[in-house]
Amino acid sequence: MKTAAAVTEKGLRRLRAVSAAGAALCLRIVVAVMFVCVAAAGSRAEHGPLPDSPRVTPVVRAVHAVAPAVVNITTARMAQGAELPGPFAESPLLRELLRLPQRQQPMQRHSLGSGVIIDGSRGLVLTNAHVISGATTIRARLLDGREFEADLLGAAPDFDIAVLRLQAAQSLPQVPMADSSDMMPGETVIAIGNPFGFGHTVTTGVVSALQRSIQTRQGVFTYLIQTDAAINPGNSGGPLINIAGELVGVNTAIQASAEGIGFAIPVNKARRVVDELLSSGRVRPVWLGVEGQDIDQRTGAWLGLRGTGGMLVTRVYADTPAQKAGIQPGDVILRMENDTVQDKDHYLQLLRNHTRGRQLGLQIFRQGELRRTAVVPVALGAQDALSMAAMRWGMRVRDARGQGVVIESVRPDSPAGRLGLQAGDAILQVGGLRTGSLQDFAEAFVRHRLSGAVLLVAARGGRAAYVRMIL
Numbered sequence: 413m414k415t416a417a418a419v420t421e422k423g424l425r426r427l428r429a430v431s432a433a434g435a436a437l438c439l440r441i442v443v444a445v446m447f448v449c450v451a452a453a454g455s456r457a458e459h460g461p462l463p464d465s466p467r468v469t470p471v472v473r474a475v476h477a478v479a480p481a482v483v484n485i486t487t488a489r490m491a492q493g494a495e496l497p498g499p500f501a502e503s504p505l506l507r508e509l510l511r512l513p514q515r516q517q518p519m520q521r522h523s524l525g526s527g528v529i530i531d532g533s534r535g536l537v538l539t540n541a542h543v544i545s546g547a548t549t550i551r552a553r554l555l556d557g558r559e560f561e562a563d564l565l566g567a568a569p570d571f572d573i574a575v576l577r578l579q580a581a582q583s584l585p586q587v588p589m590a591d592s593s594d595m596m597p598g599e600t601v602i603a604i605g606n607p608f609g610f611g612h613t614v615t616t617g618v619v620s621a622l623q624r625s626i627q628t629r630q631g632v633f634t635y636l637i638q639t640d641a642a643i644n645p646g647n648s649g650g651p652l653i654n655i656a657g658e659l660v661g662v663n664t665a666i667q668a669s670a671e672g673i674g675f676a677i678p679v680n681k682a683r684r685v686v687d688e689l690l691s692s693g694r695v696r697p698v699w700l701g702v703e704g705q706d707i708d709q710r711t712g713a714w715l716g717l718r719g720t721g722g723m724l725v726t727r728v729y730a731d732t733p734a735q736k737a738g739i740q741p742g743d744v745i746l747r748m749e750n751d752t753v754q755d756k757d758h759y760l761q762l763l764r765n766h767t768r769g770r771q772l773g774l775q776i777f778r779q780g781e782l783r784r785t786a787v788v789p790v791a792l793g794a795q796d797a798l799s800m801a802a803m804r805w806g807m808r809v810r811d812a813r814g815q816g817v818v819i820e821s822v823r824p825d826s827p828a829g830r831l832g833l834q835a836g837d838a839i840l841q842v843g844g845l846r847t848g849s850l851q852d853f854a855e856a857f858v859r860h861r862l863s864g865a866v867l868l869v870a871a872r873g874g875r876a877a878y879v880r881m882i883l
Contacts, residue, residue, distance in 0.1 A: 484525075488547065489547050524645075525540065530686070532583060538575060538662060539648075540572050552576070565577050570764045571695065573677065593678075601619055603643055603663055606647065617672070628665065637675065643674035644666070660678070661682075662682050688767060696792070697855060701735060704745070706724070706755045707721070707755075723759045732790070734787060737786065739776065739787075747774065748774060763789070773785075798853070801854070806825070806827055816849075833879075837870050839869070
């Protein structure tokens with residue numbers, strides 16, 4: 413028999429062994445827990461605070477959601493002397509008459525801008541037209557470092573909108589579009605872009621005002637969002653988003669002489685332009701179906717106006733939006749939506765900011781009374797524009813197959829006939845716009861159809877000259 417002392421000693425040895433094993437297990441558990449804690453802390457340090465942290469504000473969430481769909485755009489363009497079409501390209505005399513520089517060695521230049529992916533499945537990017545203007549190559553870089561070559565699907569300079577397609581791109585992130593019609597002054601907005609090459613830079617501010625109009629060298633841009641979120645060169649084309657992470661505008665311009673005054677194209681307007689660009693590759697100019705003239709002091713006093721602003725309607729075409737809205741010759745168009753119409757040129761500039769199918773409000777002055785009416789602009793097709801040019805300017809033109817347009821016939825008692833233009837003359841420019849095709853000529857006519865005079869560049873016998881056509 414074993415003594416009690418022996419049994420006690422044996423039990424103590426077993427107890428010590430169990431205790432040692434338990435201590436080792438506890439140590440391993442403690443080390444594992446410490447490792448997990450350190451890993452979690454490292455993860456938080458690398459990826460930021462936990463989602464429920466008070467530091468994760470709505471702005472942070474919106475930026476986190478949208479930034480992967482913002483692209484930095486780099487373009488290359490060849491800078492050289494301006495070119496002329498066809499057989500006129502090599503003529504030093506013609507270049508001198510047109511005040512163009514002599515041919516130079518091409519130099520590649522690069523510029524920066526921004527864009528936002530609006531359709532990840534098709535790789536469609538929304539940006540500004542001026543960002544890609546004249547580009548020979550376009551590249552887009554995403555936040556994750558991927559780069560893509562981009563094709564230009566369409567651009568609308570009158571709206572400063574362009575649509576790109578990223579080559580070989582699939583399942584990309586995209587930004588949902590908001591309804592910009594319900595935006596509020598004071599609402600928080602966020603700009604993301606590529607200012608001065610500093611990729612994916614975030615600035616915040618508020619909506620300072622809505623429906624702003626600005627005058628630029630490219631013309632009048634209307635119905636813009638004004639914001640104090642910092643917008644710098646390189647931000648152009650980037651998204652303006654709300655705190656829900658939705659696209660509300662496309663950053664496009666700044667007031668150079670001020671601080672904290674930037675402008676963005678509302679997404680509702682951009683959406684209409686994108687739809688036209690994707691369906692036809694261009695945004696067709698619209699019209700209401702009227703002709704008009706400026707108002708001088710004598711005419712204004714006779715009409716009962718207090719000033720000389722507005723456009724006096726001189727003709728209303730049959731079966732047009734203007735006729736359907738009840739507009740008559742003798743009416744004065746004073747306002748278009750929220751913009752005061754200054755004269756007929758300003759009327760055309762304002763109209764270029766609108767697309768077909770969207771109702772447009774007008775304020776009309778008729779026989780001493782102010783009236784309001786609504787019209788729905790329609791597209792003015794190229795053939796209609798060419799027919800109107802033949803009637804108003806007195807010349808019919810044909811495509812010269814890569815050499816611009818050539819006059820086919822001239823009506824003797826017309827502005828073209830009185831100027832001395834003849835069949836066979838080439839029209840190289842209309843009002844500063846190159847006319848390389850019938851479509852170009854039609855669009856130039858639409859832009860200058862109400863002008864009292866238009867400057868042309870006409871060529872005859874290999875010689876070109878500026879001529880002024882009085883209308």
